[in-house]
Amino acid sequence: MDDLRPDGWRREGLTMRRALTTLAALLLSASAQAGSFADNPIVYFAVTDRFANGNPGNDHSYGRAADPAGGDVGSFHGGDIAGITQQLKAGYFKELGVNALWITAPYEQIHGWVVGGKQQFQHYAYHGYWALDYTTMDANMGTRDELREMIDIAHAQGIRVLFDVVLNHPGYADLRTLAEYKVPVLWPGHEKAVLRDYHSFIDYNNFAFAQWWGPDWVRAGLPGYPDGGKDDFTMQLAYLPDFRTESGKAVGLPPILQHKADTRAVALPDTTVRGYLVQWLADWVREFGVDGFRADTVKHVEPASWLALRAAATDALKDWKTRHPEQKIDDAPFWMTGEAWGHGPEGSSWHDAGFDSMINFEFQHRAGGGWKSIDGVYRQYAGLLNKSPRYDILSYISSHDTSLFPRDQLKHGLSALLLAPGGVQLFYGDESARQPGAAPIGDEQQATRSDMNWNTLDAATLAHARKLGQFRLRHPALARGEHRLIDEKPYAFARVIDGDAVIAVPEAQGALELKVHGVFADGASLRDAYTNQTYIVKDGAVAVHAAGTVLLEKAAP
Numbered sequence: 001m002d003d004l005r006p007d008g009w010r011r012e013g014l015t016m017r018r019a020l021t022t023l024a025a026l027l028l029s030a031s032a033q034a035g036s037f038a039d040n041p042i043v044y045f046a047v048t049d050r051f052a053n054g055n056p057g058n059d060h061s062y063g064r065a066a067d068p069a070g071g072d073v074g075s076f077h078g079g080d081i082a083g084i085t086q087q088l089k090a091g092y093f094k095e096l097g098v099n100a101l102w103i104t105a106p107y108e109q110i111h112g113w114v115v116g117g118k119q120q121f122q123h124y125a126y127h128g129y130w131a132l133d134y135t136t137m138d139a140n141m142g143t144r145d146e147l148r149e150m151i152d153i154a155h156a157q158g159i160r161v162l163f164d165v166v167l168n169h170p171g172y173a174d175l176r177t178l179a180e181y182k183v184p185v186l187w188p189g190h191e192k193a194v195l196r197d198y199h200s201f202i203d204y205n206n207f208a209f210a211q212w213w214g215p216d217w218v219r220a221g222l223p224g225y226p227d228g229g230k231d232d233f234t235m236q237l238a239y240l241p242d243f244r245t246e247s248g249k250a251v252g253l254p255p256i257l258q259h260k261a262d263t264r265a266v267a268l269p270d271t272t273v274r275g276y277l278v279q280w281l282a283d284w285v286r287e288f289g290v291d292g293f294r295a296d297t298v299k300h301v302e303p304a305s306w307l308a309l310r311a312a313a314t315d316a317l318k319d320w321k322t323r324h325p326e327q328k329i330d331d332a333p334f335w336m337t338g339e340a341w342g343h344g345p346e347g348s349s350w351h352d353a354g355f356d357s358m359i360n361f362e363f364q365h366r367a368g369g370g371w372k373s374i375d376g377v378y379r380q381y382a383g384l385l386n387k388s389p390r391y392d393i394l395s396y397i398s399s400h401d402t403s404l405f406p407r408d409q410l411k412h413g414l415s416a417l418l419l420a421p422g423g424v425q426l427f428y429g430d431e432s433a434r435q436p437g438a439a440p441i442g443d444e445q446q447a448t449r450s451d452m453n454w455n456t457l458d459a460a461t462l463a464h465a466r467k468l469g470q471f472r473l474r475h476p477a478l479a480r481g482e483h484r485l486i487d488e489k490p491y492a493f494a495r496v497i498d499g500d501a502v503i504a505v506p507e508a509q510g511a512l513e514l515k516v517h518g519v520f521a522d523g524a525s526l527r528d529a530y531t532n533q534t535y536i537v538k539d540g541a542v543a544v545h546a547a548g549t550v551l552l553e554k555a556a557p
Helices: 006-011 013-031 081-089 092-096 144-156 175-180 207-211 273-288 303-323 371-385 407-418 444-449 459-474 476-480
Strands: 042-046 100-103 107-109 114-116 121-123 131-137 160-165 292-295 335-338 357-360 392-395 423-427 482-488 491-497 500-515 525-528 533-536 541-554
Touching (some): 042 459, 081 092, 081 100, 081 144, 092 459, 131 273, 144 160, 160 273, 160 335, 273 303, 303 335, 371 392, 371 482, 407 459, 407 500, 423 459, 459 476, 459 541, 476 491, 482 500, 533 541
Parallel strands (some): 042 423, 100 160, 160 292, 292 335, 335 357, 357 392, 392 423
Antiparallel strands (some): 107 131, 491 500, 500 541, 525 533
8 A cells, every 4th residue: 555655646746747637638528528439338348369260370379289188278269369350340340339349468478378277277378467578469369460450440440449458467477488588497397297286397496586577576475576465556466476566666677578589678767667567558559549448457556557557548549649540530538447356336536546437346246137126226327427527337247257147148138238327348259149168166267258159149149239239339328318217017218318318128029108208209200229110209108019129219310
């Protein structure tokens, strides 16, 4: 907690003042843009390695291989940036109505594997959370040119690109990376290590570990390194090395990058650990036009670092847009959402630390209830999110860190999510009924990260998701409107905001008469976006024929 004390704030005084001034201007600008992305984020999260394999030639970069013993649950499976580009070109995301694509971190990860679960599988960094070099592309993900093409195609479709980023920690000290970069802490024979004897080949008492990240950069509990602390900001998560982002000490490049021939990292004068990380991440924005970040492990990094990252990324995106007026979507500022484990729908101090929204862990557990219960959730969220000052959340029904929504209830879950107030995050395969993978003991979350089911897409679920997603994209009222209950059986509600209004009746069948007084005027022509049927309002009501769901909007003139 040291960085929150007054002396910590003074130490970063100038940077903090600049960051706060920039952030205040951004929030004022964003709140004035009715119907902007920030008002209605519809985010599709793809674990890149598990989504689509566009270039099989990069599947085994750095000698990465399939796991001979663990069922391949933690190996790289071949998904890459080229695969995402293929699906962009096919219109897959456009048809879903999403306006942002969250991808796993494409920068270079540790090269080898570590022991996964209860010594059950070889766990590689396919998920992007164990960084080695923040300045270079991971070869499994593809090339910089492939990344640039993907982002340009997404932008041409009005889809923003968000990177998953980590400020809290780099990757583990794995055998392959230590050997490749000649950190002399390995015993002979390490090349033949297996799950049960992996750690016996690492000399954890060797002070030569200083040639890895170095004690000025991380807490690691290794010889010559400080131990992890006992508070959220300085603890080591899952034995990972903890970046010393709170430190005011100027540092050089970490030793492992000093000996890495292909790094783009250069020594920066009078720069702290925080300063390096912020610049490295902002450089991706400045070069490629990355529109936003999903920040991992937010509550384990002090707010000053997040503010610094937000300010630097904002400047970088503004610069990119000035240089690429034909490639930008609009002039909206950089956007950030954060993952603070257990965060709910309420506003918090993290919304004042550079984040436009925070991931909402609560909704997944409430989306499976009946519509009477869900209406209470909608009413609560709409009330919270429309208070002043405004903030946002990002709700989901499935997550790579929790569980998948029950596969036999996906239509219900998709309706609950895509009709919810606030921002929403669709996890890859929820729209297609992707089935869970293996769930090894000690790391059951691996089951949520199975390969995208391109050969077994569930047509009915996908069609349902597309109709809901496209409807939501047209209607900021769903995200930001006043919530009004119309009827309990069948459940029907309205969402109304200046210039936009909708009525939804999820899971409805047959002939219905809906009261629309106060939402749509008599004589108004309405369209059911689910069936493409049109209706006329008469005496404050409209008679419709429901075919699973009703999504009413004003018909185009």
